[in-house]
Amino acid sequence: MYAKIKSERLRYIRFNQTNLRAEECIHLHDAVNNNIDGNLNLNNIGNVFILPSSYTGSSRHMQEYIQDAMTYVRAYGRPDLFITYTCNPQWDEIKKLLLPEQTPIHRPDITARVFKQKLNSLIDLIVKHSVFGETRSWMYSIEWQKRGLPHAHILIWCVEKIRPEEIDKIVFAEIPDPNVDKELFEIVTKNMIHGPCGNLNMTSLCMENSNCTQGFRKDFVRDTITGIDGYPIYRRRNSENGGQSFSLKLRNMKLK
Ligand SMILES: [Zn+2]
Numbered sequence: 001m002y003a004k005i006k007s008e009r010l011r012y013i014r015f016n017q018t019n020l021r022a023e024e025c026i027h028l029h030d031a032v033n034n035n036i037d038g039n040l041n042l043n044n045i046g047n048v049f050i051l052p053s054s055y056t057g058s059s060r061h062m063q064e065y066i067q068d069a070m071t072y073v074r075a076y077g078r079p080d081l082f083i084t085y086t087c088n089p090q091w092d093e094i095k096k097l098l099l100p101e102q103t104p105i106h107r108p109d110i111t112a113r114v115f116k117q118k119l120n121s122l123i124d125l126i127v128k129h130s131v132f133g134e135t136r137s138w139m140y141s142i143e144w145q146k147r148g149l150p151h152a153h154i155l156i157w158c159v160e161k162i163r164p165e166e167i168d169k170i171v172f173a174e175i176p177d178p179n180v181d182k183e184l185f186e187i188v189t190k191n192m193i194h195g196p197c198g199n200l201n202m203t204s205l206c207m208e209n210s211n212c213t214q215g216f217r218k219d220f221v222r223d224t225i226t227g228i229d230g231y232p233i234y235r236r237r238n239s240e241n242g243g244q245s246f247s248l249k250l251r252n253m254k255l256k
Contacts, residue, residue, distance in 0.1 A: 014049055069139060072157070076136055079155040080162050081170075085122055085140075086151040087115040088191070105148045115142075115150045126156060132170065134159040167224050173234035175244040189246055196250065 051058035073079075089104035093114045098104065104111050119140070127135045140154040162170065178185040197204035197212045206212050220238040237243030 009055065013051060013055060017049060065141075072137055072139060072155075076157045080158045081132060081154075081156040083126075083154040083156065084151060085119060085154060087111055087149040089149060091118075093118075108148060111149055115152075119152055123154070126154075132156065132158055132162070164226075167226070168235060171232075171234060172224065173218070173236045175246060177244055178246075185244075185246075189248070193248065 051060065053060035053064045055061060089111070091114060094104050094107075094110055097110050098107060119142075123138065123140070125131055127138055136157040136159050138154065138156050140152045142150050142152045144150055176184045176188055194206070194214060194216045195201065195204060195212070197206050197216060201207075202210065204212070206214050206216070218236060220241070220243070221233055221236050222241050224232055224235045226232040239245050
């Protein structure tokens with residue numbers, strides 16, 4: 001049904017190019033000057049159909065969002081936190097609604113809605129309940145991964161900048177202490193451990209030319225290091241320095 005709606009909208013745009021262009025003459029000049037669409041040159045303007053910014057996904061639509069996002073940066077500087085939020089197909093809210101024989105991939109209608117509701121509560125937690133301190137502004141964009149699950153990239157601007165001594169409370173790349181937070185320990189060990197790859201498993205999907213494309217295994221570091229190229233090296237302590245470890249059972253292998 002949505003494909004029908006979409007083709008109807010495209011038809012409207014095709015037959016109303018004159019109106020749309022007259023209205024957005026300035027933007028047409030912009031398009032010629034900046035050559036946003038890539039295939040535009042002065043000789044064939046008359047043949048190119050221009051999708052207005054009201055058409056979701058068109059380059060003008062994206063361009064408007066980029067401009068809006070840049071306004072935040074111009075006003076507030078660089079964001080303080082970049083948070084990725086991923087849809088977990090094992091969420092009860094999703095599994096409960098699947099019909100027999102279905103997997104979450106068959107039901108983007110369910111995954112999208114559950115994800116959006118959970119994302120809204122996460123944003124509430126950050127913005128209204130100030131878990132990272134008072135928030136000045138925030139934005140997010142939702143992407144669809146190849147396996148059909150949504151994930152969001154969230155940017156947060158805090159009123160008070162995060163100080164170096166606060167980083168360890170907010171982010172680290174370690175296994176949490178099960179005696180302090182059992183639930184977090186289980187989430188991390190179940191969902192956030194990469195591999196095994198490298199010598200242990202050369203056929204892992206992340207392997208390319210005998211190297212892990214994600215850069216694993218990573219070295220242990222005692223403290224988070226920031227400011228090299230925008231990619232911080234997060235605290236990842238070994239057991240001697242207070243880090244945690246756990247055993248992972250994999251078919252015939254046992255790794256520590
Ligand atoms: Zn890997």
